[in-house]
Amino acid sequence: MNTARHPVDQVLPKRQMITLGLQHMLVAYIGAIAVPLIVASALKLSPADTTILISTALFCSGVSTMLQTAGVWRFGVRLPILQGVAFSSVGPVIAIGTSPGVGFRGVCGAVIAAGVFTLFAAPLVGRLRRFFPPVVTGCIVTVIGLQLFPVAYEWAGGGRGSAQFGALPFLSVTLLVALVILAINRFGTPFVRNLAVLIGLVVGSVVACLLGMGNFTNVSHAPWLTVPYPFHFGMPVFSFVPILTMIVVMVVQMVESMGLFVAIGGIVEKDISEEDVIRGLRANGLASAIAGMFAAFPFIAFMENVGLVILTGVRSRWVVAISGLLMCVVALVPKIGAVVASTPAAALGGAGIAMFGVVVAAGVQTLAKVDFENNRYNVLIVGFTMATALIPVMAPQVFKQMPEWTQPFLQSGVVLACLVSVVLNALLNGAHEDIAVDTHRMVRE
Template identity: 70%
Template sequence: MTTTVHPVDQVLPARQMASLGLQHMAISYLGSVAVPLMIASALKMSQADTIVLISTTLFCTGIATLLQTVGFWKFGVRLPVLQGAAFSSVGPVIAIGTNPQIGIAGICGAVIGAGIITMLIAPYVGRLRRFFPPVVIGCIVTVIGLQLLPVAYNWTGGGRGHADFGAPSFLLVAGVVLGTILVINRVGGPMMRNLAVLIGMIVGTLLAVALGMGDYSSVQESPWVTAPYPFYFGIPTFAILPIATILVVMIVQMVESMGLFVAIGDIVDKPIQEKEVVNGLRANGLASTIAGCFAAFPFIAHMENVGLVILSGVRSRWVVATSGVLMCLVALVPKAGAVIAATPSAALGGAGVAMFGVVVAAGVQTLAKVDYTSNRYNVMIVAFTIAIALVPVLAPTLFKQLPDWSQPFLHSGVVIACLVSVTLNILLNGVGKSDEAELKTVPHSL
């Protein structure tokens, strides 16, 4: 008797794994280095220490991705989830690090302590999986895409704050990337369609360089080799207040991660249950604990790669695991990472518009299967959730005067989508009664 292997668990030929893994890494690289760059700048680190911080963050990003995709024992959600340092941790980390009595050693201790506590409480948080029926999942996926689109628009215009933002040359490059992706999906073979985003970015980068874009000076300045190792900045120190601060951030991330895990499981047609959610949250905690040893930061799933999974149609977790291995290797060779970082933002913008747009389409596809005819409450759940969850994107200062303790929960549209949709579904429908008919397992691909 033959056993069919689910697409998520398929191991592809080595050449495909390498090229598809590179595509995932190229998309997520800039997001991965943004967090250590912002923190290093705020803490006024030297160039040498900044390079080390970037390398250790990239190395831990690869480790965290392998923990989630490959997994071991009771760790890892085992889905095509690429991890990255959480942007929500930037403010608290800077606040801890700029305190002269704490410093970066205190940051490391806080991340380690909060990571250990996260592993311990994961089973309790994982019990909330039953509060994520189809109407909630659809809201979360839709908000993920809508929240990411402004990022793509900023890339398309040349980068936030660029003096010539929105210049026709930037729009041309982004348009060529989009056009290339469309053409390849229309006339290309299966392998080319899988790599459409990477090919589009390469074409856009060549055009951008021909138009005088791209700054590759950092490639010359970057060293060839570096070796991340634990406790580079000294032995971690532990204090209750810094640990509690990072723990609040990680609890917020647990809510967001749970929504992302459930949503990604739905997208790749491998719905996950409480056990898988708990394993994924444990892996987040372990990855953050390891990161604290290497002077890196709390980790969470990178939403950018959700769109790539949909657009490429490749759902294998082993492809994303390969990108984790590549991230570890790039961390050892900063010059190679500098080449990727120098990709003109307009080329990324075209790819971003395509990827994040299909995430929105996947959310709409899920919401289209929800029962609105016999259950009028579902309309209210979807309407209220999306309207409130987009506040951080469309009116980012609206919640600024609310209490400080609430701010970590209000910076992310995905967190708000989880909280609002779950709460409304419980109040209006009751637990597990939002949609009696389960969604059909139809691949979320275009």
């Protein structure tokens, strides 16, 4: 009997685990603190409260990542998935936080209640796993990469709000990082290739600082130590409308998360069952409920992390679990986080182009295994899915006049990719292909 451990479950040497985990954390750090920064600015929180909000979001991201990767009992999909605050929650959080008589305590109550709702709804949503064959997951992975390209381009130009956006020094640093990553992958040893993104970021950051792009003002103002604790803003307030609003956000995130679980499972070549999906959704619900107690927000898988898994070829979930632990440590020492956050945007741009590009390539690779020659419906599924899912990326104003409650669904390319591809595949192909695969797997086992 073959008892070889799957690459996803492999435990690497300690030094390698820490180094690779640090690489994952660096890539996702900016995205992890972006939402609390936006919310704190919109709600006009004091600098001290903003620091607390960032630390709690980062700390809960780390806890959520460890729960999702290591898994505890019936929680966690056990894949190399890095968790972060969902951007789809920004609008509803600000709307709830600015509502008279509700405030930020109402945000906390809504997040806790929506997290509990997700815990109970997970088994129902998880049963949709059979509607995600390769033609669906291939579309989802491709859209994930394409949706992230604008982020990489924004970094490459010097970052949002840069006075000289697109200037030659910014683009030069981006190009340098991309060339370093390519050179290491071509000439480096296997271990060094695994660290290509981290080395590229370090080289790019040093050159960018020499060119005057570094800004370490926030480092001097950041405190050395902060300890996140529950109910910093007071006991949560549970109001019907805010809770209902946040439940809608969580439903959107469940659909998106399910697509990501199955898609990432395909990338790391591990079968994701219905029970795996349910455990992953339960982990999201539990993490979000805990986050509400700590004045944080709903959590979802970070798509930026997918490119790093593909680029390095390291599929171990324990590496990502270490990155979650590192995020918890950095949350306790804001000064370290401020140093990481000072990474010049142009350096991130080179890493982003490399990582997000290979995500698209992985999606195309999955679609290459789909039968387009004998099944013309697959061509229609891919065509309509891509055309619809890229609307929020290429023409976000198209859905501006739609009802407010539909915006969380319509402004996420991944959610649209899930909905359109699943519905079209169910209508045109049915579930025959997926049933056959499941039967084969049961016979093999």
